[in-house]
Amino acid sequence: MSPVNNHYAVILCGGSGTRLWPLSRTFRPKQLLALNGEQSLLQQTANRLKRYVKPANLYTVTHDDHKFEVKGQLADLIPEALANVLAEPCAKNTLPAIAWATHQIYLKDQSALIGVFASDHAIDNEEAFLTAWKAAEEVASDDYLVLLGIKPHEPATGYGYIKPTNTLLQGNSLPVYEVAQFVEKPDLAKAEQFVSDGYLWNSGMFVFKANVFMQMLSQHQPEIFKVITNISNDSLIDDYTNLPSISMDYGLAEVLVKHNEKVAVVPVDMAWSDLGSWDSIYTRHKKDQNGNVLHGNTIGVDTSNSLIWSETGMLATLGLENVVIIQTPDATLVCDRSRTEDIKTLVAEIKQKSPQLTEIHQTVQRPWGSYTVLEECQNFKIKRIVVNPGASLSMQMHKHRSEHWVVVSGTATITINEIEYTLQENQSTYIPKTHKHRLANNADKPLSIIEVQCGEYVGEDDIVRFEDTYGRCN
């Protein structure tokens, strides 16, 4: 099974989940995190998909806030996919995202066979996944909208269920069924009944032909169809703002079933998880002899069946069972493992009290590299700034703060007003407030500087940008 020209894949990379707080934040959602290895979930997804589609046939839809980091994560892995990253100016649930990507592909190839996948799910059995995808394509070729349905191992109450009916395909490949009904997340009793009746979990993965999808959209969601087919760079923000926020399930798949149109499901058993809670992260990781999943700097005495995760200092535990502890530089979560589904309540309270803790980390990714706030007081702030080789910050100016820069590794190219000069390790410079300046790394290894900001106001919004490689002047 090798990549074929008319096979396409769309990665939905729009999640801004809070369910894995404090590791996931609004500006660093789950799909961008490396939770089970070196690669992020997005990177793992891209790697899995490029086994079946050509790199240039891989589309990614993400929020504009995450565009640079998504591109950064795909850059080394699958550079051909960078041109196909679509950045939504605002989140409108899955249907508009799928519609936009599908229409872009449709403009290239009306009969494209498109698979749509989440960026933040884990699939351990890739062969089973690819076999199911292929089976789904067979039926999609016959103008069906096809879902991948997960064979349930337990009566989960956190997923929607799909009721299969008539067999469409039964041969060398997997069986494929028509969909009789979509069912919302059930209670436990119903879930048990569903499992024994052969219902499947709705994984949110779809396969269809581009022209079939566009036809279905035009018929059942003419408003979205109209906006998406007329979208342009100039009007993107307005167009998107006017779209309804609606899911693919609710906005299209369920409508089709109600109208007895062609909707099918492929049952698949591929060791899948939506990694939707810390408990599901715990469940999938390898445990030590005490049933613990440990990450980072931890020491435990009489600690068992727990997820103990430190991104920073020492995390020491004594006499604990079934807990989840996640320590980051600015926030720690301690939670009973049976309660990880209820984290939304907690995060809502934190959002009230300290909103920035739900939005950004102490280390913030930027298109040119990253910065880490080491300390912030009323009249000064200290940052470590890392600039990638060849990258530069915008030409900028601050009204209320001066900046002291010390190069701690690499070579900095600095422009103040019209003058450009370079600094090596252990050299420093001073940027008085109101002076136009730019920091760049023209060398081939990363540049690290320590910045001490002094002034009566040191907020991030005290910045006037004059010129920016990344189009952030407006």
Add this chain to the structure above:
Amino acid sequence: MSPVNNHYAVILCGGSGTRLWPLSRTFRPKQLLALNGEQSLLQQTANRLKRYVKPANLYTVTHDDHKFEVKGQLADLIPEALANVLAEPCAKNTLPAIAWATHQIYLKDQSALIGVFASDHAIDNEEAFLTAWKAAEEVASDDYLVLLGIKPHEPATGYGYIKPTNTLLQGNSLPVYEVAQFVEKPDLAKAEQFVSDGYLWNSGMFVFKANVFMQMLSQHQPEIFKVITNISNDSLIDDYTNLPSISMDYGLAEVLVKHNEKVAVVPVDMAWSDLGSWDSIYTRHKKDQNGNVLHGNTIGVDTSNSLIWSETGMLATLGLENVVIIQTPDATLVCDRSRTEDIKTLVAEIKQKSPQLTEIHQTVQRPWGSYTVLEECQNFKIKRIVVNPGASLSMQMHKHRSEHWVVVSGTATITINEIEYTLQENQSTYIPKTHKHRLANNADKPLSIIEVQCGEYVGEDDIVRFEDTYGRCN
């Protein structure tokens, strides 16, 4: 009851406890922490004692490592006591410490009435304490070694017990008994028996006459007597190193009882705690409506009967009961509340893996102020340095690192080689490696600077001191 000339108090300030890790560290032990209010336990102890002794009659014995911080804590509160801070070059348990302080007092006033008290206990009922002290002095005047014995409220297994016998004093003041026997920490069954038999907890508080103590010491611990009575500044380190490490209970009180000499106990009920574990801290603090003790930046959902303490970032909890969580900038403890007595095992493991985490905090106290390590890498380190008004660091030099200093508040007086100059807020300077330099604060408000160290080695031991206000050149 007002201070009397021949009343003296000795504060034992030598603990280097690990039982309140990660808040207590070797170089910042429990008695120096503010655990139940604005003042440290040492400061609370000094305040309590100065109600009954003249400030100049208050002696403190501490480890040399803690000398500057002990003096710093006493400076505003009771400056007359600064001259009487005795710094032990090494810890030798309580008997040598008490003997040294007693001998110093004896040299001034042979008939001094001395009370010896721990620096790290909590006593809520100060009137009961003072009444017991006074009763103890009455009996001590009759040449007894007198202990304060705590009336037990529960069959605790963590304390030694004192068995009282014949009544010595029963009148307007409290009853006082002769001591029949000292008993080691019992098991629960024995403890229950002891409580019902009227035994008392041994609190480690003693009252005696100076000359009586010296006589007892000379007879039963002639070796310690000889060293202590010949101690001098010149030979202090050698003298102390040769002393045996032995407690007052084991080395003197128990020996006296065995020889049927004069040992007495005053029973007292004064809401006392040795604050020997996080659970005892929890027990003494006021709880909120969920039975929680909260400190610092915390948010809890469905969390009850717990001690949740953050010295730094957000600490968020969900679905927990009976836990202790202590978060500091470089280490977090999460512990079942019933297991806080077992923390020694955990700290021993941490000492193996990361010894510095049991020794110092990220903020380190110095005689001139403090420094906080904001970040440390192989070739650079960033510190925030706070210099007290009128204080100065030593004239020093580093072989392997250069330093960049940015003043973020106050005025710095800087000497490099022979040149002295001042820097104001938002000014910076550079100290090349191998250059002699000194940082001082000649102004009347604190000075804060950010220091960025660059070099192939940035360890604290790369320092050559030429001149130091605090005698740290050797």
